[in-house]
Amino acid sequence: MDLQPILDRIGAEMQAAPDRGRVADYIPELARVSTDHFAMAVCTADGQTFTTGAAEMPFSIQSVSKVFTLALALGRLGDQLWSRVGREPSGLAFNSVVQLESEKGIPRNPFINAGALVVTDAILQGHQPREVLGEILRFLREAAGEDDIHINKAVAASELAHGHRNLALAHFMAAHGNLRCPPEATCGTYFHQCAIEMSARQLARAGRFLMNAPGMPRLVAPARTRRINALMMTCGHYDGSGEFAYRVGLPGKSGVGGGILVIAPGRASIAVWSPGLNAQGNSQLGTLAVERLARATGWSVFG
Ligand code: GLN
Numbered sequence: 001m002d003l004q005p006i007l008d009r010i011g012a013e014m015q016a017a018p019d020r021g022r023v024a025d026y027i028p029e030l031a032r033v034s035t036d037h038f039a040m041a042v043c044t045a046d047g048q049t050f051t052t053g054a055a056e057m058p059f060s061i062q063s064v065s066k067v068f069t070l071a072l073a074l075g076r077l078g079d080q081l082w083s084r085v086g087r088e089p090s091g092l093a094f095n096s097v098v099q100l101e102s103e104k105g106i107p108r109n110p111f112i113n114a115g116a117l118v119v120t121d122a123i124l125q126g127h128q129p130r131e132v133l134g135e136i137l138r139f140l141r142e143a144a145g146e147d148d149i150h151i152n153k154a155v156a157a158s159e160l161a162h163g164h165r166n167l168a169l170a171h172f173m174a175a176h177g178n179l180r181c182p183p184e185a186t187c188g189t190y191f192h193q194c195a196i197e198m199s200a201r202q203l204a205r206a207g208r209f210l211m212n213a214p215g216m217p218r219l220v221a222p223a224r225t226r227r228i229n230a231l232m233m234t235c236g237h238y239d240g241s242g243e244f245a246y247r248v249g250l251p252g253k254s255g256v257g258g259g260i261l262v263i264a265p266g267r268a269s270i271a272v273w274s275p276g277l278n279a280q281g282n283s284q285l286g287t288l289a290v291e292r293l294a295r296a297t298g299w300s301v302f303g
Contacts, residue, residue, distance in 0.1 A: 021276025105176025
């Protein structure tokens with residue numbers, strides 16, 4: 001299928017869109033990114049890549065990194081991981097603390113911050129943060145098939161300087177015995193994984209292993225990629241997950257930098273980036289753009 005005309009049309013529509021959302025402003029590095037940016041990249045199962053907009057411009061992947069750390073943690077620990085983190089949508093904001101109290105320090109799912117901290121903590125146990133960050137970068141570079149993927153140190157430092165809430169989540173879980181490493185080490189590693197920068201094209205390429213198609217990188221067993229996709233579908237957009245499933249019909253994971261990784265199983269890996277966010281902290285135009293792509297291609301996990 002030649003997707004270029006579809007992407008060109010969506011790119012033009014998004015450049016002209018009046019309501020672009022609001023950039024995340026909890027750290028200055030994200031607050032100063034313009035909402036004018038838009039990029040989309042699609043890697044299809046037949047090995048082609050289509051792009052529109054600023055598809056080579058690196059952006060902060062933020063919570064999209066949680067998909068890759070989950071894949072690593074499941075690879076290392078297997079199903080044991082599920083004794084420490086659940087698989088239910090939270091229906092609450094990404095950084096919410098409220099459920100941790102009644103649920104005894106077990107986060108609802110691996111994609112809210114509390115759950116992602118547990119996942120990072122699980123990979124960190126017995127290792128140095130530097131080694132684990134090297135492992136995360138190696139995984140991403142292998143998945144994308146290219147080496148030019150790095151951590152933005154200024155973003156990581158800023159996350160730490162403004163990281164009270166994540167540290168609070170980590171300490172609260174430590175109080176319940178659900179953290180194995182010092183909270184500062186787990187948070188420090190998490191802040192650096194969030195500060196990884198990738199272009200839309202690199203992110204779409206890095207997601208190819210999740211589409212489960214012949215000829216794609218095979219970093220995780222197919223049974224496991226299905227599970228990761230299920231979690232992306234139910235929990236990948238926090239309290240906006242139901243709306244994303246309804247509008248797009250494909251599993252996706254968003255980040256507060258405005259990126260979204262979306263998988264059309266067996267068909268494509270899609271990355272979209274537009275920094276303006278909606279009320280749930282998910283890319284406003286990114287969601288609209290993949291909704292239009294899904295409609296134009298007929299891609300949906302619901303048939
Ligand atoms: N670094 C951000 C945080 O932990 C990531 C959140 C996100 O992308 N939704 O607050």
